Amino acid sequence: MPPKLSPSGALRFETEEHTLCGLCRTPYKSCECKGLKDNLHDWYVWHGVPSTMIPSAKDRIFVGLPPPPDNSSRTKLVKRWVSLVNISMIMGHFDANHWFSTKWESLNASMDARTKLLNEMVADYVAQLPTNTELTVLARVLGLQRRAIAGKVDGIAKEAWAALRIFLSGDWACMSKAGSKLLMNAFNTRDPKKYPRDDPHLERILDSGVSRIYGVMEMGFDKKGYCLAMEPGRRPCGVGTSTTLETSDERLISKKARKRKTTKESIPTKKRRRVES
């Protein structure tokens, strides 16, 4: 049965045909990355299930699904995210349907009410990155560890801005785990005078939106999966994103690969310098 995108934005598809391990990019049943890092793995082993039969629930990505139409509404794109969370074995611990029916309408209104302030919050977060105590850790999870400080800051800032634009568009299936963490960080380090903690809109955006996405990404992706999104091969859709934002693979994975290549080529230069000095 071919995958089906309903007018509401929800997806229906045969899970196995559209699911890969995000790390090795093989069908998740034949993946040996052992991405399943929770107790379930031990449970399978305890019950004598052969390792090749243990489903790798972490770092699962979705591929080949019908893309949402350009300029899809935020609600339709969030519906798509809800479908993917429901299908994902491990993310499905979060009751996304219940969340959608009880939280989405008010969250959507709060996002409209605080769009400008969210942009300012990310700008403030990005501005203090050069002195941020987490800079090294953030650079490492984004594969930027070999860059000079300015390069690290630039790479992290780009992903933070991408995450905000994706968040506001509703196309959350294209948000990287790193991006969701950066949005959490922007909230956690915000100036309470400028972004009051009793502002109901901001609190709702944090509790029902940003924290939820990050929580789901934490469930679904492990430490190696920071550069992954649920749909890493699809360009984010939605108002204001379709023209310039790349896929999360283009933003993060291929850059890492390019960086490794550059580093290898730079070894003779380093040796040369040593000889010169």
Ligand SMILES: [Zn+2]
């Ligand atoms: Zn794998």
